[in-house]
């Protein structure tokens with residue numbers, strides 16, 4: 001994963017959005033945390049992994065990947081809020097869970113842990129937990145980077161359309 005490139009793209013997009021909505025002087029940290037929690041819920045919904053009461057199939061892979069990279073946007077954006085973009089060592093991993101259901105719950109925990117500490121250690125644990133979730137969903141680093149780049153572009157277009 002080319003973190004430097006992704007952080008740079010995210011920085012530009014965030015700057016564009018914050019300027020357009022005149023939010024440069026606002027603290028957006030907690031709103032971004034809530035946005036990430038909501039995106040994670042939307043992602044879980046598309047996978048239907050917890051819906052033991054239903055036989056409907058999960059959404060198309062593309063839809064799930066798009067939801068996944070919405071989360072990547074907000075994770076990077078939170079990293080930028082904490083000035084972690086110079087950090088280059090994201091190698092390593094957090095012990096992941098075996099089932100999707102457990103891993104979703106684990107990522108929710110990691111988001112809250114990072115929200116409370118704002119420490120780089122907890123940010124990295126969140127990144128690793130989120131990537132393990134991507135792994136369980138069958139996404140490679142290349143899938144994620146390409147889908148991130150596509151959605152980043154869509155986000156500019158939406159801002160242009162007065163979204």
Ligand SMILES: O=c1ccn([C@H]2C[C@H](O)[C@@H](COP(=O)(O)OP(=O)(O)OP(=O)(O)O)O2)c(=O)[nH]1
Pocket residue numbers: 013014017018069070071073074077151155
């Ligand atoms: O400061 C920001 C704010 C938003 N985004 C991105 C993240 C995500 O990729 C998108 C917001 O998610 P989505 O496209 O699902 O927006 P929505 O308003 O929830 O869409 P919809 O109303 O279609 O559900 O905007 C950023 O990157 N930085």
